[in-house]
Amino acid sequence: MKNAQSDSIYACFDVKMQQAVPLSQLKDMWAQVEQQVGSLEKEKEWKQDAIDGTVVYYTDLKFQRASLRFLVAFNTEHKVSGLRLLPVPPEEKPLVVPFDSIHLEESPVEVVTGNYKLPGILTRPKGKTHLPIVILVHGSGPQDRDGSIGPNKIYRDIAWGLGAQGIAVLRYDKRTYVYGKASVPEGKDITPEEEVIEDAVSACQLAASLPFVDKQKVFVAGHSLGGLLAPLIATRCPSVNGLILLAAPSRPQDDILKEQIRYLGSLNGNTDEALLAQQFQQVKASAPQAYWDYLNKYAPVMTAYSLSIPMLFLQGERDYQVTMQDFSMWKLGMFGKTNATFYSYPTLNHCFMEGTGKSTPMEYNHPARLSEKVIEDIAK
Template sequence: MRVFVSLLLSSAAVFSVQAPAVSPEARAREVLDRLLAGDAAGLHALFDDKMKKALPADVLEKQVMPQVRAWGEPKNIGEPRVEAAGEISVVWIPLQLTARSLNLQVSVNRAGAVAGLFFRAADPPKVNWQRPPYSKPEAFTEREVWIGEGEWKVPGALTVPQAKGKVPGVVLVHGSGPQDRDETVGQFKVFRDLAEGLASRGVAVLRYDKRTKVHAVRLAAEPKFTLHEETVEDAVLAAAVLRRQPEVDPKRVFIVGHSLGGFAAPRIAKADPQLAGLVLLAANTRPLEELIAEQTEYLVSIAPGGAKDSPQLQETRRAVEQMRKLRAGGTVEGSVMGMPAAYLTDLVKYDPAAEAKALKMPMLILQGERDYQVTMEDFAGWKKALAGRKDVTFKSYPDLNHLFATGKGKSRPVEYTRPGNVAPEVVDDIARWIQARR
């Protein structure tokens, strides 16, 4: 599960009819200057009332400022751009720091107060995706669809086999972060590979842009944002859309969830008992905070000259302790590593393995053995929870990583920056399993 795609510091919105005291661009630049100077008190004074409560000065001082310092000195500060979101102006400032490139996102209300503050991933590099050999474009067609209605609807694509009669269909459910319909990660397009590969094998596929990508600015003002709003709701709506397609057998609609999408799949199935089954790809059973701690320690261990007591690692450890405290019955203020308190509170109540055990539907659970983000320990968790179930199939792949791409030795983030595709055996295994469910 990719957990560092965006660091959400807090979110709030307040409306005012006053004329702005300063321009949104100037206010955002002042926020940046105070962040770089480590001026927690001065930054806190710029917040509106809701932000002051959501992100107290001591949290800025103890958590945010050390993280910014860990990213190093500014090498380049780009020109700001402004987007209107109702009574809020959202300012984006591209930043290149010594250790990280990112976008600073500042929401400014009409009174000139800061109503939201985010660090977003830098604009991604051009993706040199190449169609894999198992994709046969002559075997399928693709058309645009919409998921949901009203303010939260999202666009998607339906890939349909050229076949006689009705075919089974799957909804692809993303990993964490503001993912596009292709689940673009580095130089990979995981969901495009799956969509074209499965459609070439007689399975209709519906994929869509994630709500956190399409409605990022508006979701920043949702203090009660949880896994339901991020993932579950749109997956259920997408399954309903798929059932209505004339080419699709409505009794053979499945969920294929990757990473966070697999983690959420049992909850999606509970919300939609009409589903014919689940396919879980690199889905965790362990608590999110344990994955974050393990991933961070691993990345430090393989980094050249990795400092085991670096400021970033220390901040991650503190964040993990906050999450453990919440799981033990405590409380958290504001957000932790981009996740608001409501999101985390919801997660601690959710046990995906126990939820899956209660489901009366077939499941296929696949895992790359080289995956350092969701590991074989999680795969063992699924096996333990679902032991003895004849309708559950497990398979792991020795040479595959978190994106189900082939490699050798220890998996490293640099693998994602090299062009590649989902391994053909994964596409074949999913297609065969779905076609066998009649």
């Protein structure tokens, strides 16, 4: 565009674009822009986002008199299917809801497992006793106590939301977030045992020991990987009286990973099976074989079926990471069990945030809050 190589750009257009934007119009486009807003002074790095499930690429350009966003979209044949110059939208600010210091209080806690000490925080209604308590168990990856993803803090949303409903919440930094590679002794391969379960059991024991907690109302809320492992955590910790499984996988990990990779590839029009297989192997190589072996031996649905405590299964229908197929398998596996309740939400994604169209990883970069409906259902 800058070098007026309009023939090259036109050749990259798909048929619809070539019909919509004739070559003669393309030749004058950049000159007209500079005539209106002055010469180009600075261009920022390229980023990507998604509009209704279509991946678009953009860079923000600073001209003398205005800033414009240069947006390009491609079709599945990698031809340009959209090209636009728009005003740069105002910067999105995180949706911060102020902490209700009148009705709630927060205090630091430490979840201790052997030599591992994890800083955490306890949220509770002020001056109340005999409280139900929820222990939040993270998804995969090194996550902090707030479940921070982009500008969003989904576990903090749950803690503050449940606190407002008279429920205490314990959340803590994950071991892999605090200790990294030192999360297991040197020479030992990490498994979900060290990554999640040991510390979750310690957190449950801590929660049950708190003087203001109703010992008959200790609940574990596991998100994603935490939801997958929640039934196993309950078998290890008799003080747990109920489970909330948020977007919990129920199928073999290999099946889920392949499905995720294929879905993400489809957003960019990538259907090359060899490349997808290579990406799958890269994901598998990010954890030792002992990690995957542990998950392959674990039977989450059967473990959950063996439990007599109440279980609440929650699922966003726009979730591409853990899908409605997983939710259906939980339902099928719990058939006939009166202690299992199921809710799904048509407009929510993997982080239980609102959206429209196909869910994409880029939507986590936009400020949002975990759905109030989900918090209400957990509280009930």
